[in-house]
Amino acid sequence: MNEAVAAADTAWILAAFTAVSLMVPGLALFYGGMVSVRNTLNMAMMTFGAFAVVGILWIVFGYSTVLGNSLGGLGIVGNPAEYFGSSALLDVPTEPGLPPALIAAFQLLFAGITVALISGSVADRMKFGAWMAFAGLWATLVYFPVAHWVFAFDSEDGSTIGGWIANRLGAVDFAGGTAVHVNAGVAALALVLVLGRRTSFTNPPRPHSLPLTMLGSGILFFGWFGFNGGSALAAGNNASVVVLNTVAAACAGTVSWLAVEWIRERHATSLGASSGIIAALVAITPACGAVSPLGALLVGALAGAVCCLAVSLKYRLGFDDALDVVGVHLVGGVLGTVLVGFLATESAPNAVNGLFYGGGLDLLWRQIVAVGAVLIYSFAVTWIIVMVLKKTMGIRVERDVELEGLDIALHGETAYVLDAPGPTSRVVKAADAIAGAENIATNAAPNSATI
Incomplete structure (x- = not known):
């Protein structure tokens, strides 16, 4: 790689980093607008608090655990001591290429946002201290290992061994459908099952500011171009295709969610538009480098419709996923990852064919195995973490605090x-x-x- 190309790639990833960083306040606004006015700040604090905790852990040992050489060459977890403290990332690369420090910063955002996504499921009822403890433990025991499976690739010279999903299994996950969305979604399910329902579960409070939610979804939409496009790790055609597929899916998801709403309730809501665009972006995240633009439209349309139907299941099944993390991120992440096995085309950046393009079942079974592994591991370890926290420090606020609102009781502030x-x-x-x-x-x- 010559210096000019390396400089262009570095500039693109720096721009992508900036875009993704806006997803933190975007998520805070998206969630904050959907809760009652009494819990708005608590939702924002859960987003910012989790991001800060994970960021510290990432610098100390997270980067090494995710992108370091796999312990024992098993592809399960990176060596946390290899880049402990991230000091080695200060070294100037000997050859033109992306600075390791930039890769570390970019992936730090992925880690922090993934943990913050879970907070929407426990709105209105979880202790802030317990949430902060959960964020640190979950990042260490769940996100870092799973991210190693998906994002750590073997080096060309064989000196560094990466994760088993990316290398041994060979599943396609361009920007984190499994490591980010399936992982966060199934963790949210385990967490709410232990935490229990809100006192207002059967009659939940209405969102206090849908304009805030729409603004948050718009900021997340903007950040997703950096999230997906930056995962190409180069400024070129691959990033351009990924960005095109991302916006195509988002448009289709918004329309399909609104269509389902109109058929079911004769209303097309602003909350539905905000949710539809996020559901489609979730689904296209693993598929954005594998499908054609028409395939991206199909992924987005299916995600909008399926996730719209899925969010109502919590009332039938009795689990209180307050802001639909399970219905959007778990369902959307699984759907998008599995659809790669059907819709992938070798003309896209990932250069592999799915079932509908003559690739047979080879890629499809790999996608299903990747999803299944993340589902089982994340749910089981999350359940253990939450049970330990419940037995030790307690995880739920008192009933009177829940009724009064968490902003004043936990943070001493009002929105x-x-x-x-x-x-x-x-x-x-x-x-x-x-x-x-x-x-x-x-x-x-x-x-x-x-x-």
């Missing part, structure tokens, strides 16, 4: 301060104090009319 002073309106309190002092001074001054 909106209008005219009346509230418990956290420091500015209002200060203004009142100044006004009081001015009144005292005014009353103490001589009345000019009596002089």
